[in-house]
Amino acid sequence: MLGQAVxxxxxxxxxxxxxxxxxxxxxxxxxxxxxxxxxxGMLVGGVYALMSSGLTLIFGVMRVINxxxxxxxxxxxxxxxxxxxxxxxxxxxxxxxxxPVLFLLxxxxxxxxxxxLDNPERSSVLITFALAITMEGLMGTFWKTTLRxxxxxxxxxVIEFATYRFPxxxxxxxxxxxxxxxxxxxxxxxxxxGRAIRATIQDRNAAQLxxxxxxxxxxxxxxxxxxxxAAGGSLLSMIYSFxxxxxxxxxxxxxxxxxxxxxxxxxxALVAALILGMMEQLTAVVVTLYWSPIVFYLFLFLTLIxxxxxxxxxxxxxxx
Amino acid sequence: xxxxxxxxxxxxxxxxxxxxxxxxxxxxxxxxATEAxxATEAxxATEAxxATEAxxAPLKIxxxxxxxxxxxxxxxxxKLGYELWVEEVNNVGGLLGRQVEFVLYDNASDPDTAVADxxxxxxxxxxxxxxxxxxxxxxxxxSEVAAKYGYAFPEPAGGAPGVFDRGLTNIFFxxxxxxxxxxxxxxNYILGLPEDVRPKTxxxxxxxxxxxxxxxxxxxxxxxxxxxxxxLKEVYPPDTKDFSSIAAKVADLxxxxxxxxxxxxxxxxxxxxxxxxxxxxxxxFFTTGPSLxxxxxxxxxxxxxxxxxxISWFEDxxxxxxxxxxxxxxxxxxADPIAEDxxxxxxxxxxxxxxxxxxxxxxxATLIDEMHSATxxxxxxxxxxxxxxxxxxxxxxxxWQGGTYxxxxxxxxxxADPVWPKPEW
Numbered sequence: 224m225l226g227q228a229v230x231x232x233x234x235x236x237x238x239x240x241x242x243x244x245x246x247x248x249x250x251x252x253x254x255x256x257x258x259x260x261x262x263x264g265m266l267v268g269g270v271y272a273l274m275s276s277g278l279t280l281i282f283g284v285m286r287v288i289n290x291x292x293x294x295x296x297x298x299x300x301x302x303x304x305x306x307x308x309x310x311x312x313x314x315x316x317x318x319x320x321x322x323p324v325l326f327l328l329x330x331x332x333x334x335x336x337x338x339x340l341d342n343p344e345r346s347s348v349l350i351t352f353a354l355a356i357t358m359e360g361l362m363g364t365f366w367k368t369t370l371r372x373x374x375x376x377x378x379x380x381v382i383e384f385a386t387y388r389f390p391x392x393x394x395x396x397x398x399x400x401x402x403x404x405x406x407x408x409x410x411x412x413x414x415x416x417g418r419a420i421r422a423t424i425q426d427r428n429a430a431q432l433x434x435x436x437x438x439x440x441x442x443x444x445x446x447x448x449x450x451x452x453a454a455g456g457s458l459l460s461m462i463y464s465f466x467x468x469x470x471x472x473x474x475x476x477x478x479x480x481x482x483x484x485x486x487x488x489x490x491x492a493l494v495a496a497l498i499l500g501m502m503e504q505l506t507a508v509v510v511t512l513y514w515s516p517i518v519f520y521l522f523l524f525l526t527l528i529x530x531x532x533x534x535x536x537x538x539x540x541x542x543x
Numbered sequence: 544x545x546x547x548x549x550x551x552x553x554x555x556x557x558x559x560x561x562x563x564x565x566x567x568x569x570x571x572x573x574x575x576a577t578e579a580x581x582a583t584e585a586x587x588a589t590e591a592x593x594a595t596e597a598x599x600a601p602l603k604i605x606x607x608x609x610x611x612x613x614x615x616x617x618x619x620x621x622k623l624g625y626e627l628w629v630e631e632v633n634n635v636g637g638l639l640g641r642q643v644e645f646v647l648y649d650n651a652s653d654p655d656t657a658v659a660d661x662x663x664x665x666x667x668x669x670x671x672x673x674x675x676x677x678x679x680x681x682x683x684x685x686s687e688v689a690a691k692y693g694y695a696f697p698e699p700a701g702g703a704p705g706v707f708d709r710g711l712t713n714i715f716f717x718x719x720x721x722x723x724x725x726x727x728x729x730x731n732y733i734l735g736l737p738e739d740v741r742p743k744t745x746x747x748x749x750x751x752x753x754x755x756x757x758x759x760x761x762x763x764x765x766x767x768x769x770x771x772x773x774x775l776k777e778v779y780p781p782d783t784k785d786f787s788s789i790a791a792k793v794a795d796l797x798x799x800x801x802x803x804x805x806x807x808x809x810x811x812x813x814x815x816x817x818x819x820x821x822x823x824x825x826x827x828f829f830t831t832g833p834s835l836x837x838x839x840x841x842x843x844x845x846x847x848x849x850x851x852x853x854i855s856w857f858e859d860x861x862x863x864x865x866x867x868x869x870x871x872x873x874x875x876x877x878a879d880p881i882a883e884d885x886x887x888x889x890x891x892x893x894x895x896x897x898x899x900x901x902x903x904x905x906x907x908a909t910l911i912d913e914m915h916s917a918t919x920x921x922x923x924x925x926x927x928x929x930x931x932x933x934x935x936x937x938x939x940x941x942x943w944q945g946g947t948y949x950x951x952x953x954x955x956x957x958x959a960d961p962v963w964p965k966p967e968w
Contacts, residue, residue: 252792252795253795255795256791256792256795259791259795260788260791260792263787263788263791264788267785267787341547341551346551346555349555350555353555353558367611368611368612368615368651369611369615370808378815379815379818379819381819381821383821388791388819388820388821390787390819393787463784463785464784464808464812465784504787504788505788507788507789507792508788508789508791508792511777511778512777512778512779512783512786512788512789513751513778513779513780515785515788516780
């Protein structure tokens with residue numbers, strides 16, 4: 224059922240700045256609202272970028288599409304939630320605890336499950352899909368379907384700046400996301416492990432030839448990817464409410480982000496996340512909230528049809 | 544090489560089968576713990592002990608409620624109401640000398656699961672009678688199942704227009720008024736405010752749910768006819784979690800009154816988003832959420848102050864049988880405030896019980912006829928249904944004041960004066 228934006232009444236404030244005009248089902252918002260929406264979109268885009276960074280990295284290194292990434296996000300969110308409920312731990316601080324634990328979990332999954340696949344490019348989707356359903360089922364059994372969210376004292380606070388409102392939780396989410404992405408960038412660019420990862424992404428066989436232990440690199444990368452999911456999940460728990468079955472909403476979003484950004488490209492994921500975050504919020508305001516979720520699917524289809532390598536991905540050529 | 548592929552395929556198939564099996568049993572909760580052994584074994588477990596005679600077969604009444612999912616809060620409240628009624632009936636010897644056995648399934652707020660549950664209740668568990676689930680969204684498809692088998696379908700919470708316009712005659716909505724009429728008292732209240740404080744503009748932000756949307760759309764029409772202007776109407780998919788941009792849009796338009804067509808989570812989500820967006824309306828009306836005395840307060844704290852909602856029942860009501868119900872509820876479940884949905888479920892039980900006692904029969908066709916003609920004495924007042932099961936009565940308006948809610952309109956139910964405009968949330 225499509226909602227329709229009804230022709231707005233003429234408000235007392237007649238200045239151009241606050242005037243709205245409607246064209247069919249599209250309502251051009253006032254400039255103030257437009258900028259506010261873009262701000263909200265960028266803040267949430269930063270969080271999407273963090274969530275997708277692990278996924279794109281995993282694909283780049285192992286050519287594995289980790290469909291269970293959404294489930295790991297939710298697992299991270301649940302861990303943050305329980306740490307908050309039981310120990311009163313602030314969600315940002317609990318990242319220090321949940322990230323290592325999920326790193327280990329990811330490392331184990333890759334080392335003992337995924338590495339046994341003969342043809343990861345073909346079968347990874349199925350295996351990780353099964354993993355996602357299993358995790359969703361287990362989390363749902365233990366923690367039921369009650370929607371959870373973490374509400375620290377700063378939960379409803381807003382910072383006002385130049386008449387624009389910056390919700391504190393989203394601001395913190397954005398800053399934390401940028402910080403973690405920077406850390407990831409530093410790891411990739413400045414450490415030996417990072418160089419090994421980048422080499423493996425570029426050409427797995429060549430990397431092996433120059434002495435990179437691609438098995439170990441794969442396991443470490445998967446671990447890092449899942450650790451970022453822990454961080455992403457922690458931010459998720461502050462900004463949204465979730466339960467075990469939310470994982471399907473999230474995996475579809477972040478898959479769209481990495482396809483748009485180019486699978487395997489970290490900067491691409493950031494750019495795509497910001498774009499999709501803004502488009503999602505703008506659709507809600509300009510068209511209708513009902514169409515917001517569709518934005519992700521739309522971009523997924525369009526990207527795959529017109530530019531399958533995404534914004535910053537590389538065109539992989541089949542080896543003859 | 545080929546055998547490796549076979550091994551992979553077989554292991555994937557086995558894993559998927561395993562997951563499907565586990566997943567199926569995880570999503571479809573088994574019948575509630577207390578009833579499970581009775582439902583599957585011979586009826587002997589719940590019969591009243593009769594020393595010399597053979598015990599009468601128990602009367603099986605089946606239901607499927609949303610104990611988890613979108614409707615988990617009101618669904619669980621309904622469960623409490625049903626179970627209290629079953630316990631009371633059994634304590635006085637059952638219905639027509641037969642102990643009542645209540646068979647309950649959890650449909651996780653999913654219409655397809657609910658339909659499957661009622662099919663199972665009627666065809667496999669062979670229940671004698673059924674009672675309805677919570678919410679029009681679930682009542683609409685499940686009532687068709689009951690109609691297919693000729694079962695009466697008294698239900699506690701399905702009052703949307705879409706419930707009654709399909710030509711079914713086995714549905715009985717056990718609240719004082721159908722969904723579309725629930726907005727009437729609120730519209731009357733708003734239109735009755737003095738000219739200088741009456742709101743001029745309003746916005747509708749509703750989930751795409753037949754009941755909630757029905758109520759706020761009815762309110763929208765009445766208010767528009769009464770001279771108010773609608774500045775925005777937004778309908779969103781029921782499981783929407785992120786209201787930040789729509790809240791920014793509403794804040795930008797700044798209507799005097801906000802009408803939210805919500806269940807529970809989205810009422811909390813909307814209000815928190817409005818707070819963050821800096822939108823302070825002069826009045827706020829939300830469906831369902833504000834009628835949950837405990838959960839709404841826990842989720843929002845002082846932000847509940849001044850919020851309106853429509854409700855079918857309140858704890859201090861002095862209608863016949865209500866004080867006894869309230870006392871029995873607190874005896875069994877403790878001192879927590881009673882949710883309207885528990886009272887509605889209890890009402891369903893009362894209607895069924897009186898129909899059975901009036902006709903001395905448990906035949907569904909006979910009961911349907913009786914429920915169309917009699918007037919029933921219930922905790923929500925006297926109930927009478929029209930030919931499609933719509934009740935002929937009126938709702939009340941509640942307002943949150945001081946951490947709890949009170950009836951403010953109309954006069955026959957008034958406990959306190961309404962507060963206008965709404966304090967900042």
